[in-house]
Amino acid sequence: MLVTGIEILEKAHKEGYAVGAFNTSNLEITQAIVEAAEETRSPVIIQVSEGGLKYAGIEAISAIVRTLAEKATVPIALHLDHGTDFNTIMKCLRNGWTSVMIDASKFPLEENIQRTRKIVEIAHSMGVSVEAEIGKIGGTEDHITVDEREASMTDPEEALRFAKETGVDYLAIAIGTAHGPYKGEPKLDFERLKRIKELLNMPLVLHGASGVPEEAIKKAVSLGINKINIDTDVRQAFTARLRRLLEEDKEVYDPRKILGPCKEAMKEVIKQKMILFGSSLKA
Numbered sequence: 001m002l003v004t005g006i007e008i009l010e011k012a013h014k015e016g017y018a019v020g021a022f023n024t025s026n027l028e029i030t031q032a033i034v035e036a037a038e039e040t041r042s043p044v045i046i047q048v049s050e051g052g053l054k055y056a057g058i059e060a061i062s063a064i065v066r067t068l069a070e071k072a073t074v075p076i077a078l079h080l081d082h083g084t085d086f087n088t089i090m091k092c093l094r095n096g097w098t099s100v101m102i103d104a105s106k107f108p109l110e111e112n113i114q115r116t117r118k119i120v121e122i123a124h125s126m127g128v129s130v131e132a133e134i135g136k137i138g139g140t141e142d143h144i145t146v147d148e149r150e151a152s153m154t155d156p157e158e159a160l161r162f163a164k165e166t167g168v169d170y171l172a173i174a175i176g177t178a179h180g181p182y183k184g185e186p187k188l189d190f191e192r193l194k195r196i197k198e199l200l201n202m203p204l205v206l207h208g209a210s211g212v213p214e215e216a217i218k219k220a221v222s223l224g225i226n227k228i229n230i231d232t233d234v235r236q237a238f239t240a241r242l243r244r245l246l247e248e249d250k251e252v253y254d255p256r257k258i259l260g261p262c263k264e265a266m267k268e269v270i271k272q273k274m275i276l277f278g279s280s281l282k283a
């Protein structure tokens with residue numbers, strides 16, 4: 001069933017587990033996410049970035065995700081990932097999305113607060129929950145590339161002020177993760193996470209979680225992360241299976257015989273994440 005993001009994340013926050021937020025841009029990735037959630041009995045957040053909306057078209061991808069979510073036997077939220085454009089966020093709200101991120105983290109704190117508060121007021125008036133970001137998460141986010149050196153971690157006191165003044169439902173924090181594949185091993189600032197959770201006592205979001213070692217993920221969940229964004233690991237599962245399949249079978253030409261196995265490969269990765277995050281059997 002299609003539910004709001006806060007319905008899923010408030011429970012995760014209270015019970016101390018995390019829910020996967022997986023990016024999609026087509027039918028097969030969406031199917032892989034929904035089937036993984038049903039097979040592990042997990043709530044799940046299906047999210048689309050602004051790049052994904054451009055690729056698929058907002059009406060088409062909204063229809064695919066909403067149709068599959070409404071038919072699903074587990075709670076599913078439909079979330080806009082890294083919303084930076086006001087009109088895009090409004091289009092998602094008009095297309096029945098149940099959660100939106102306003103990412104104004106590239107602006108100074110005051111402006112981030114103003115921009116976020118505006119989206120919170122509009123989305124809340126429509127019963128839609130909101131994610132925002134304070135601190136800069138490194139890596140490349142579609143059209144935004146933040147040089148790792150500039151990536152600045154979230155200041156706990158600023159995060160408390162931000163949460164209070166914006167009314168945001170869940171907060172993306174920068175504690176050392178980055179979008180895309182890691183070159184070395186990411187070093188997460190767990191002390192900072194602990195401090196932020198103690199001060200804010202609300203659902204927290206970890207971006208750039210692909211490539212983070214399982215032990216670090218488990219520790220982050222134990223310290224209060226409740227939404228975990230995964231895109232790269234699913235993309236890599238798809239592409240690895242595709243390469244192997246075309247290598248092994250030079251005759252295949254039916255897209256269904258190619259995309260079907262790729263969907264299965266993505267589903268297996270997603271199921272493992274749901275178990276690791278502690279969301280399995282929580283639906």
Ligand SMILES: O=C(COP(=O)(O)O)N(O)CCCCO
Nearest residue numbers: 180207208209210229230231232
């Ligand atoms: O935080 C994430 C996922 O990050 P990761 O690249 O670690 O899967 N996202 O918000 C997805 C961003 C889309 C471009 O990758």
Ligand code: NA
Nearest residue numbers: 178180208210
């Ligand atoms: Na990553």
Ligand SMILES: [Zn+2]
Nearest residue numbers: 179207208229
């Ligand atoms: Zn992200």
